[in-house]
Amino acid sequence: MNRVVITGALSLLVTACAQDTGTSAVTDDAGEARVVDQALVAQGKREFIRCVACHSMNANGRAISGPHLEGIIGRQFGDVEGWQFPQHLSEHDFVWTESRMDNWLQDPQAMVDTMCLPFTGLSSEQARAALIAYMKNPN
Structure with a gap:
């Protein structure tokens, strides 16, 4: 069966399952459909207030x-692109996964001791999950 047909059918199924549950279906960059908990994203947007003094969610x-x-x-x-990181941070080599972000949000200085010093972490697992959901779905 054609991948486009399968992906389209999967998108329709995810959309149907998401109706009336406070979730929505989105298609990621790889064309895969997934369900997004909009209440969690909204909570994450509120949690982002801790970050806005230093960060934007918009590349532009x-x-x-x-x-x-x-x-x-x-x-x-x-x-x-366009951001100059301090030399001492260049020794770190990893990809920001959800798990790594969760660990960082819990105790940032334990992971990278000189990064984001005003932020000392979020102890609430729910708050971290919400913030990550917002980072993945800022729109």
């Missing part, structure tokens, strides 16, 4: 004291 947003966070999940650490 104003540059602040930290790089934009658009597309951070799945992005190589330190790989933001």
Whole structure:
């Protein structure tokens, strides 16, 4: 069967399952359909208030004291076009996965001791999950 037909059918199925549940179906960059919990994303947007002093969720947003966070999940650490990272951060080599972001949000200085010093972490697992959901679905 054609991949386009399968992907389209899967998108319709995910959309149908998401109706009336506070979720929505989205298609990711790879063309895969997934369900997004809109209440969790909304909570994450509220949690992002902790980040807005230094970060934007929009790559075209104003540059602040930290790089934009658009597309951070799945992005190589330190790989933001137009942003100059301090030399001491260049020794870190990893991709921001949901798990790594969760660990960082819980205790940022344990992971990278000199990064984001004003932020000391979120102890709430729910708050971290919400913030990650928002980072993945900022629109």
